[in-house]
Amino acid sequence: MSALFHGHDQIWVRHSLDGVIYQALSNPADNSYPFFNADAYLTGDKLPGSGYTRVTVGPTNVKVEYVRIYLMVDETIGQVEFRYTIP
Numbered sequence: 001m002s003a004l005f006h007g008h009d010q011i012w013v014r015h016s017l018d019g020v021i022y023q024a025l026s027n028p029a030d031n032s033y034p035f036f037n038a039d040a041y042l043t044g045d046k047l048p049g050s051g052y053t054r055v056t057v058g059p060t061n062v063k064v065e066y067v068r069i070y071l072m073v074d075e076t077i078g079q080v081e082f083r084y085t086i087p
Helices: none
Strands: 002-006 012-017 020-024 045-047 051-057 062-069 078-086
Touching: 012 078, 045 078
Parallel strands: 002 020
Antiparallel strands: 012 020, 012 045, 051 062, 062 078
């Protein structure tokens, strides 16, 4: 299995085709919790809002986590919203 990461879609989406995971990355600097470009993706796991993707490479797999970021006034600084592993 392979993975391709790409940005500038302002949405976090994971989908796969022919053994390749296509990972769209969110916008960690946006403070409005948007869900931009959701209609552009017909399939896959879609998550809105600001956040970042944390990738941990190990000897046997790769762990990918989407960490949602919230404003401090909303009392939650960040939490893992979705995770998956690539063998």
